[in-house]
Amino acid sequence: MTVRQAIQDVTDRIAARSRDTRRDYLNRLDAAKEQGVYRGALSCGNLAHGFAACSPSEKAALAGNKALNLGIVTSYNDMLSAHQPYQFYPDIIKEAAREIGATAQVAGGVPAMCDGVTQGQPGMDLSLFSRDVIAMSTAIALSHNMFDAAVYLGICDKIVPGLVIGALAFGHLPAVFVPAGPMPSGLPNDEKSKIRQLYAEGKVGRAELLEAESKSYHSPGTCTFYGTANSNQMLMEIMGLHLPGASFVNPGTPLRDALTREATRRALSLTKEGNNYTPIGHILDEKAFVNGLVGLHATGGSTNHTMHLIAMAAAAGLQITWDDMSDLSDATPLLARVYPNGVADVNHFHAAGGMGFLIKELLESGHLHEDVKTVWGSGLSNYSVEAKLVENQLAFEPAPAESALPKVLTSAREPFQESGGLKLLAGNLGRSVIKVSAVKPEHRVIEAPARVFHSQEGLQAAFKAGELNTDMIAVVRFAGPKALGMPELHNLTPPLSVLQARGLKVALLTDGRMSGASGKVPAAIHMTPEAVDGGPISKIRDGDMIRLDANEGTLTFLGDEKEFFSRTPATEDLRSQHFGMGRELFAGFRNLVGVADRGASVFN
Helix, strand or coil: CCCCHHHHHHHHHHHHHCHHHHHHHHHHHHHHHHHCCCHHHCCHHHHHHHHCCCCHHHHHHHHCCCCCEEEEEECCCCCCCCCHHHHHHHHHHHHHHHHCCCEEEEEEECCCCCHHHHCCCHHHHHHHHHHHHHHHHHHHHHCCCCCCEEEEECCCCCHHHHHHHHHHHCCCCCEEEECCCECCCCCCHHHHHHHHHHHHCCCCCHHHHHHHHHHHCCCCCECCCCCHHHHHHHHHHHCCCCCCCCCCCCCCCHHHHHHHHHHHHHHHHCCCCCCCCCCHHHHCCHHHHHHHHHHHHHHCCCCCHHHHHHHHHHHCCCCCCHHHHHHHHHHCCECECECCCCCECHHHHHHHCHHHHHHHHHHHCCCCCCCCEECCEECHHHHCEEEEEECCEEEEEECCCCCCCCCCECCCCCCCECCCCEEEEEECCEEEEEECCCCCHHHCEEEEEEEEECCHHHHHHHHHCCCCCCCEEEEECCCCCCCCCCCECHHHHHHHHHHHHCCCCEEEEECCECCCCCCCCCEEEEEECCHHHCCHHHHCCCCCEEEEECCCCEEEEECCHHHHHHCCCCCCCCHHHHCCCCHHHHHHHHHHCCCHHHCCCCCC
């Protein structure tokens, strides 16, 4: 299979740009591989601590350095629906390991916070930073040097990117990522959204809103809309770190458990003691990341990954830019319509043919690199399958030739649009990104006066006071990584959607984030340079004319540029927002964090 020239060109320039950093990374990986895992060479005290809680047979195996030992890094907690299913995974994994003469230990846990709980709350200021905390927690878990391979139990927003970054720090170890799956479909997401808008207008009360939310988010598993959590799962499969067909199988099903057992066996088969050594650092090369970006664009995935994928790639010695993402978006057709890009949810996507059909279509149309390494072997075509149970045995069957739901998942021959779901915006205001797959064509170009706010609460208050009754581009600044930690501003979607429904031309411009569920209102997000750095967004005043053109990829102040850039940047005293709910502990992160288009990472 030959990849299209536009895809190859981006891949080649990433490889060329990253030549030195990738070489250095691989050299470190090779050195770690040669050092190996020497449990038998540990001091008696070291080793005794390492297996004190094991059974006698496991101790005997580990003491003699005979058995392979699998590390489990888990994001389990029982408050959050996506992570609750992981409670029993360690037992399943340990049993599967014992069946083939290996051992498995929970190496450590990582924090797993939910943006759905913290939206609009002080805790949201910790959300993006939690990714890098998770990476460091992963490193601590694996630092005991007791493991020949690892499996990673994580699914939601910052958890998977953090686990990947941490796993790449141990890039000489094989790694398999094990999903928990989405909850079954509940109240349709578009119906839930309508209730949110009615609540924003004061037409229904809190009881009605809570009832709708509870019917939508109703059981263990990820939320069913296509936000960052489910974009993570798509990425792990298309980048070759999941088993084929594993991403969107519901929790608590026999197929889900069978996939977890097989993931255990697979991870142990990839160690350097066997004939199929496949460490994660070799899997995640420039081709794998380009495949991930193509998948993100083809499915209209989360805007959060315009930062996460950059940070993940950097951990592998690869340098990816927003320009790379934008060029790939221009070259990639949109093949999926999953809420907020449509009315279907991820269960409908999976039923339509899911990842197997998507990968098959993108491979056949030349949009993906086939010649990659994966945890399932060489070649991405191995993922053009569906996972099933046949007579209680795990089987992989060819993906369907046609989508079962063409309005949800279509072929590359008849895409929903010729370009992908994400777009880079650039102009005299700086650089930002926008998710266009959910925005109707008539709303993709907005020229309107600015209305400036220094917090999302300020916009909410103006809406409730009835002050927002004209066309506008709402500017919400001082929400960037250095300012607050770059909280998501998803709570602004209902009021802005109400204004749009009233016939007003509205858009959002912010140095903060929107959720992976960014919706139908055009939102220029992740603006860099951010306001706290004196970026152009800090110079915007009420009434300034701004043009957002998602078709051309431009974001422009319309007026006297000389006068505009001579303005004194606005400032804001943010100290009161740096304390409470643990935010005071992250002052160092706010000082260290990089800019959005370099991943907003403290590891820069």
